[in-house]
Amino acid sequence: MPKTRKIPLRMCIACRELKEKKQMLRIVKPAEGDVFLDFSSKAAGRGAYICDNPDCILKLKKQRLLNKVFSCEVADGVYKAIEEEYFGKK
Numbered sequence: 307m308p309k310t311r312k313i314p315l316r317m318c319i320a321c322r323e324l325k326e327k328k329q330m331l332r333i334v335k336p337a338e339g340d341v342f343l344d345f346s347s348k349a350a351g352r353g354a355y356i357c358d359n360p361d362c363i364l365k366l367k368k369q370r371l372l373n374k375v376f377s378c379e380v381a382d383g384v385y386k387a388i389e390e391e392y393f394g395k396k
Contacts, residue, residue, distance in 0.1 A: 313326055313327075314326070314327040315327065316330050316355040317355065318330065318355060318356050318357045318362055319354050319355065319356055319366070319371050319372075319375050320356055320357065320361075320362035320363075320365040320366055320369075320371060321357060321359075321361075321362055321365070323357065325357065327347075327355070329357070329358060330355040330356065330357060330358065331343060331344075331345070331355065331356050331357070331358055331392070332344040332347045332349075332353045332354070332355055333353065333354045333355070333356060333372065333388065334349045334350075334351040334352065334353050334354075335351050335352045335353075335354075335372075335376045335378075336349070336350060336351035336352075337350075337351060340381075340384055340387075341372055341376065341380055341384045341388075342384075342387070342388070342391075343388050343391050343392065352376060354372070354375045354376070360392075360393070363388070363389060363392050363393075364389075366385065366388065367385040367386075367388075367389060370385070372384070372385070
């Protein structure tokens with residue numbers, strides 16, 4: 307019987323759904339520096355995952371979810387930069 311690999315799942319911080327890690331976008335807070343979208347999913351730092359879904363990206367800013375997840379004050383400019391980076395990629 308072949309070995310089956312366990313598929314890593316992550317929870318979206320906006321809609322709270324569990325999805326495959328590959329289908330999610332990673333937002334990173336490095337030890338020093340600003341929070342940013344990590345398209346490579348390999349940047350060092352504390353990570354949070356969000357669906358690759360425009361509604362979840364908009365909810366991120368509206369409810370200021372990064373402040374809650376990273377337990378710190380995240381500037382409005384960071385939310386704006388994440389929106390611009392996300393919607394610019396589409």
